[in-house]
Amino acid sequence: MIGSQKIEEEFSITIMPFKEIAGYVKDPKIVINFSASGTNFDNPNSEGDVLDSVEKIIKIPTQVGLSSRIIYHSGPFINSGSTRPVVGKETTYTAEWKIYNSNSDIEDVKVVAKLPPYVRFIGNTSPENSYLSYNEETREIT
Numbered sequence: 001m002i003g004s005q006k007i008e009e010e011f012s013i014t015i016m017p018f019k020e021i022a023g024y025v026k027d028p029k030i031v032i033n034f035s036a037s038g039t040n041f042d043n044p045n046s047e048g049d050v051l052d053s054v055e056k057i058i059k060i061p062t063q064v065g066l067s068s069r070i071i072y073h074s075g076p077f078i079n080s081g082s083t084r085p086v087v088g089k090e091t092t093y094t095a096e097w098k099i100y101n102s103n104s105d106i107e108d109v110k111v112v113a114k115l116p117p118y119v120r121f122i123g124n125t126s127p128e129n130s131y132l133s134y135n136e137e138t139r140e141i142t
Contacts, residue, residue, distance in 0.1 A: 018063050022102040028060040062104035066111055068097050076126035092122070095141075115139045 013030060015021075021028065035053035071094045072079045081091030097111060115121060121134045121141060133142050 013058075015060060018102045022063075025103050027104045030058040030060070032056045032058070060103070062106060063102040064106060064109070065100050066097060067100075068095065068113075070095055077124055110142060113141045115141065 015028075015030070033053065033055050035051070037049055037051045040050045072083050075094040075096060077092075077094045079092040079094060081089060083091070085091050095113075099109070099111065117139075121139075123134070125132045134140070135142070
């Protein structure tokens, strides 16, 4: 403030779209340092300048996504049976999950799918060291 007059300033920041920085920047953030200095005219007994500063950190969030598809002719497994299901005959398909993350580390992520009663989980995973589990009681793949 100057006397009883308040001074305000506005600014804006635009960041690049996530798809343009994905894979290039890890844990992005914007660090803004504000500082102001001036002479104290409100208090005639005051000596020296008035100084103040503040730092703000704006963390840019990551974008996490999941895509899934059921495939027959491609993928790591050889499927069997007719590509179109036939009543009373078994057909195997491959369920493919892809989890992607734009730019920051994430923790405690869990993806869960519940199998319908007419689908059986046969236990194949790729890669073999995948973090995948199946609960027969709840029919959930995690």
